[in-house]
Amino acid sequence: MRTIIEPFRIKSVEPIRMTTPQQRDQILREARFNPFLIHAHNVIIDLLTDSGASAMSADQWAGIMRGDESYAGSESFWRLQEVLKDLTGFDNVLPTHQGRASERILFELIGGPGKVIPSNAHFDTTRANIEHSGAQAVNLPIPEAATPRLRHPFKGNMDVAALEAFIERVRPENIPVVMLTVTNNTCGGQPVSLENIRQVKAVCRRYNLPLFLDACRFAENAWFIRTREPGYSQTPVKAIAREMFSLADGATISAKKDGLVNIGGLLLIRDPHLFKRACDLLILTEGYVTYGGLAGRDLEAMAQGFREVVEEDYLGYRIRSVEYLGQKLVEAGIGIIEPPGGHAIYIDASTFAPHIPPEQFPGQAVVCGLYRIAGIRSCEIGSVMAGPRAKASMELVRLALPRRVYTQSHFDYVAEACVELWQRRSELRGLRIVDAPEVLRHFTAAFEELGAP
DSSP, X not given: OOOOOOSSOOOOOOOOOOOOHHHHHHHHHHTTTOGGGSOGGGOSEEOSOSSSOOOOOHHHHHHXXXXXXXXXXXXXXXXXXXXXXXXXXXXXXXXXXSHHHHHHHHHHXXXXXXXXXXXXXXXXXXXXXXXXXXXXXXXXXXXXXXXXXXXXXXXXXXXXXXXXXXXXXXXXXXXXXXXXXXXXXXXXXXXXXXXXXXXXXXXXXXXXXXXXXXXXXXXXXXXXXXXXXXXXXXXXXXHHHHHHHHTOSEEEEEXXXXXXXXXXXXXXXXXXXXXXXXXXXXXXXXXXXXXXXXOHHHHHHHHHHHHHTTOHHHHHHHHHHHHHHHHHHHHTTOOBOSSOOSSEEEEEHHHHSTTSOGXXXXXXXXXXXXXXXXXXXXXXXXXXXXXXXXXXXXXXXXXXXXXXXXXXXXXXXXXXXXXXXXXXXXXXXXXXXXXXXXXXXXXXXXXXXXXXX
């Protein structure tokens, strides 16, 4: 069959409150043109993020009922550890309440002034936690990542030659770790090949540097390896994921993505000395090492989620859903990052609203337009997110698809809304920031629109 259907049935439904364009215009103004500040019940289709927005399975809900809430030595933790050891090969596992907690612990231990941490592309919270420690975050993506419509199978790759030159220039003693984000969120949800991970690992080995994965979307990355990288078409996704982790010395994971849960994270570390220090810090700030700021029921849901996420029927449907939406936008002439990534479609806002300069945030203008026209909440990844001290490499709007939440008709609605806004794009107006924090300003910044419609 050519049609890839959702590999699940719907047992419970949640109503969507329908709003009018007039209502949404008022809601947007009250939220100061920032979708993060809109109440969720005023959103028709929520594509703000895929983080923590998944629908859990019947087996996950069943696991919640057997969660062991013991403060120390919870049986739910040991079940989670067993699943992760089988999936990743790591013995040293720390649960945290979400990915940024894992990042904070890691970079508080290894970061600090004078340290520099290279990556294919750090995402916002990773960069913020690195910089909060006093260290510097540096992105080294391959050149192909900067051209949205260029189709390259692994645009998430790190530029290996640039990495080696960077290490020589900065000196290994100033680099506590090399990071690889899989898939590469900042560059459009694009995958990283196993060959690239091996090459980066070889460089790290030559300079005696540890390699850590930001592995929030490791299963989606493994699916792309299976379908795009020569020699892996018959390899099970779980085996590919295991090979990815085998090349790493550690990993930070937000289980709110490929863990298929609404809360939870992980910190995986091979070095026993560093793991001991991480345990001590986690006890200080998160909780005991066998719950890490989570309830036992959350640990159970995570354990089951990590089993389900490598199921190939699920991954085939997941990636095809993103591709389906991307194809509809491309057919309408809307520029996106191509090929479509694993968890989101990234609209090229610089070509969608060429009359709005970067300093007036074209991505945020498209975000506001989508909410006004159809009640769709999305996220700017461009000059707003980059902040005042960095220059955005691209002006993007991310349409992040929550896992197992929306059906094909919802995606048809999203595509229709994007096309209608595209036809009316000359009406979009630039914005300016009137209030914002110094760090991660996109979450809470207030804007006002500029000029006449």
